[in-house]
Amino acid sequence: MNAARPEHLTKTLRGEPVTLLEAVSEALFEEMERDDRVFLMGEDIGVYGGAFKVTRGFLDHFGERRVIDTPIAEGGFTGAAAGAAHMGLRPVVEIQFMDFVSPAYDVITNYIATSRYRGAGPLPLVIRGPVGGGNRGGPFHSQNVEMAFFHTPGLKIVYPSTPYDAKGLLKSAIRDDDPVLFEEHKGLYRAPALREVLPDEDYVVPLGKARTVRQGTDVTIVTYGAMVHRSSDAAAILETEDGVSVEIVDLRTLLPLDDEAIVASVKRTGRLLVVHEDTRTGGIAGEIAMRVSEQAFEWLDAPMLRVTAIDAPVPYSGSLEDYFLPQVSDIVTAARYLAAY
Amino acid sequence: MVHTLSGRLRPTDLLEFHRLMVRTRVAEERVELLQKQGHPVGALYRSLGQEAGAVGAAMALRRRADGSGDVLAPSLRAAGAMFAFGATLEDYFRQYLGRSTGPTRGRESDLHWGDPERGILASVTPLGLMLEVMAGVALTFRLSDEDRVALVFHGDGATSTGAWHEGLSFAAAQRCPMVLVVEHNQFAFGTSTEKNTRLRSFTEKAEGYGIQAQEVDGTDVLQVLDAVHAAARRARMGEGVQMVELRYFRRRGHAQHDAQEYVDPAVLAEWEARDPVLRYRTWLLEQGHASEEMLAAVVAEETKDCEVAAERALAESVPQGSDALSEVTSDPSPLPPWTRRIPPDPRTV
Numbered sequence: 001m002n003a004a005r006p007e008h009l010t011k012t013l014r015g016e017p018v019t020l021l022e023a024v025s026e027a028l029f030e031e032m033e034r035d036d037r038v039f040l041m042g043e044d045i046g047v048y049g050g051a052f053k054v055t056r057g058f059l060d061h062f063g064e065r066r067v068i069d070t071p072i073a074e075g076g077f078t079g080a081a082a083g084a085a086h087m088g089l090r091p092v093v094e095i096q097f098m099d100f101v102s103p104a105y106d107v108i109t110n111y112i113a114t115s116r117y118r119g120a121g122p123l124p125l126v127i128r129g130p131v132g133g134g135n136r137g138g139p140f141h142s143q144n145v146e147m148a149f150f151h152t153p154g155l156k157i158v159y160p161s162t163p164y165d166a167k168g169l170l171k172s173a174i175r176d177d178d179p180v181l182f183e184e185h186k187g188l189y190r191a192p193a194l195r196e197v198l199p200d201e202d203y204v205v206p207l208g209k210a211r212t213v214r215q216g217t218d219v220t221i222v223t224y225g226a227m228v229h230r231s232s233d234a235a236a237i238l239e240t241e242d243g244v245s246v247e248i249v250d251l252r253t254l255l256p257l258d259d260e261a262i263v264a265s266v267k268r269t270g271r272l273l274v275v276h277e278d279t280r281t282g283g284i285a286g287e288i289a290m291r292v293s294e295q296a297f298e299w300l301d302a303p304m305l306r307v308t309a310i311d312a313p314v315p316y317s318g319s320l321e322d323y324f325l326p327q328v329s330d331i332v333t334a335a336r337y338l339a340a341y
Numbered sequence: 342m343v344h345t346l347s348g349r350l351r352p353t354d355l356l357e358f359h360r361l362m363v364r365t366r367v368a369e370e371r372v373e374l375l376q377k378q379g380h381p382v383g384a385l386y387r388s389l390g391q392e393a394g395a396v397g398a399a400m401a402l403r404r405r406a407d408g409s410g411d412v413l414a415p416s417l418r419a420a421g422a423m424f425a426f427g428a429t430l431e432d433y434f435r436q437y438l439g440r441s442t443g444p445t446r447g448r449e450s451d452l453h454w455g456d457p458e459r460g461i462l463a464s465v466t467p468l469g470l471m472l473e474v475m476a477g478v479a480l481t482f483r484l485s486d487e488d489r490v491a492l493v494f495h496g497d498g499a500t501s502t503g504a505w506h507e508g509l510s511f512a513a514a515q516r517c518p519m520v521l522v523v524e525h526n527q528f529a530f531g532t533s534t535e536k537n538t539r540l541r542s543f544t545e546k547a548e549g550y551g552i553q554a555q556e557v558d559g560t561d562v563l564q565v566l567d568a569v570h571a572a573a574r575r576a577r578m579g580e581g582v583q584m585v586e587l588r589y590f591r592r593r594g595h596a597q598h599d600a601q602e603y604v605d606p607a608v609l610a611e612w613e614a615r616d617p618v619l620r621y622r623t624w625l626l627e628q629g630h631a632s633e634e635m636l637a638a639v640v641a642e643e644t645k646d647c648e649v650a651a652e653r654a655l656a657e658s659v660p661q662g663s664d665a666l667s668e669v670t671s672d673p674s675p676l677p678p679w680t681r682r683i684p685p686d687p688r689t690v
Contacts, residue, residue, distance in 0.1 A: 114465070119449070
């Protein structure tokens with residue numbers, strides 16, 4: 001094991017901007033330095049450094065007791081993470097692509113999520129991995145998996161949109177006493193435009209708190225992940241071309257939902273558009289709309305609308321995937337409709 | 342016999358095996374009685390004929406009350422293992438009766454409860470999951486250089502699941518100090534083992550994972566003890582996962598609802614003749630380790646203890662319904678549904 005921090009993980013220390021992927025790496029590294037109960041398991045995370053190189057250099061630094069290359073058995077090693085958490089460790093498992101979390105669905109929903117409630121004890125662990133489309137990855141390397149787990153009491157689900165949030169939220173997730181599913185959009189991993197200089201100090205972003213990306217008065221867009229940036233692009237167009245003032249709420253944590261932030265914004269604007277990259281039916285927009293109906297019905301001046309991916313598996317070919325995914329133009333069209341309603 | 346654990350046991354130790362098997366049997370009979378009396382008890386998965394397997398396996402481990410011993414995950418037919426690890430009759434009946442004082446505060450049923458300080462992890466229904474979880478328990482012991490093992494019970498039906506395979510793949514590759522007990526009791530619910538697998542013995546599966554395995558007569562408590570003790574010892578010495586297959590017969594249906602009409606009465610009679618409690622009792626008498634009076638007294642004491650524990654649990658409260666809201670996560674409990682608040686206020690849904 002080497003004592004020195006690997007060169008590529010010192011950007012924040014040197015005051016250089018980092019990508020979202022680098023922010024995730026820094027969070028993992030710093031949490032492992034801070035707390036020796038934290039350890040990693042996953043496929044190809046050690047010798048290879050992870051499919052996306054999130055854990056490059058970790059094996060040399062922390063050794064094979066804390067960076068464990070596993071067989072291709074997501075259920076096996078996610079379940080093992082639960083066992084380790086029972087024994088006082090704080091495991092972080094990487095699902096190579098979150099599409100592959102399905103074999104672990106059984107242990108996550110039936111075992112991990114219910115443990116505290118059953119009196120079997122809290123299970124502080126994080127299940128993290130890349131999600132999302134736009135990379136021509138096809139049906140099995142592009143999915144968003146949040147809604148497969150959203151319906152499971154006992155879990156928390158986090159989905160950052162910026163390097164700052166990714167680092168602060170991942171640290172919170174690792175320190176949290178509940179099991180957390182942590183989704184990292186692979187389209188944001190290395191996006192140059194998102195690079196930012198992070199505080200050269202230990203900071204966290206609390207779970208369960210949304211962030212107002214931009215303030216506005218006419219339409220509220222509630223969104224998360226990669227769609228935060230598409231919504232921001234749409235908001236800029238709406239402002240210059242239409243004079244429509246858009247407020248954007250980045251959920252950051254999907255479970256539990258920050259009702260307060262959503263409702264407060266809708267009460268200011270009277271119009272709600274939910275934008276998510278996940279598919280439409282059973283997407284989080286339905287739940288958000290119901291909560292707004294329950295808590296802010298009288299403040300609404302227009303129907304609640306959503307812009308989402310279409311209900312289909314994620315297609316491979318570029319023309320198909322672009323059609324499948326929500327585009328800036330879709331968001332502009334929907335917001336215009338709402339503003340004019 | 343001197344090289345085995347059983348060969349080194351004192352007469353008082355030998356009697357403890359008898360007591361634990363008797364406790365298992367009379368406790369289950371008491372649950373049946375409670376149900377006949379009209380008390381809701383949930384599902385009861387009898388371990389009739391399998392008591393020696395559960396007791397023998399658990400007694401082979403290091404049992405501590407301070408969270409420093411070996412850890413086991415029982416199956417739903419391993420009550421004897423829980424008793425061997427110090428689980429109390431009070432908690433046993435509180436759990437069946439869904440009491441607020443019980444180990445899961447009425448949130449779970451049957452044997453799905455644990456006692457972490459005593460090394461019992463609460464199991465769950467979906468089969469194979471406990472193998473995945475116990476792989477992680479055992480992994481922790483190896484990572485932290487602790488001289489402890491994790492033992493998981495699974496029926497033979499569980500060996501067909503993907504979770505069992507994934508958990509074992511991981512545990513074997515990681516050389517986890519784990520003992521995997523396969524309770525080969527001839528049935529998975531209402532389907533016979535021969536319809537579920539082409540294997541004659543589950544030790545054949547072990548070969549596929551590169552782990553050691555041994556098959557023993559699950560009706561012989563000391564044979565089980567010695568096999569599991571040797572397996573645990575190999576696991577402690579760094580030899581990785583060990584499998585012990587218990588051969589016996591489930592002499593009752595899957596649960597109360599199952600009259601076991603699919604079982605040949607002649608076969609059942611054969612296994613009744615090999616009853617583990619009677620068999621051990623006879624051996625104790627033949628060896629001069631106990632007298633008829635001593636053994637009869639154990640049955641009387643255990644029966645009385647079960648009666649007292651059950652009565653006590655019956656006298657205790659059931660949970661407040663609203664307790665269902667608490668401890669879902671570490672966050673504060675949510676408000677009750679608005680229709681449960683008086684007066685219902687539509688503005689605070």
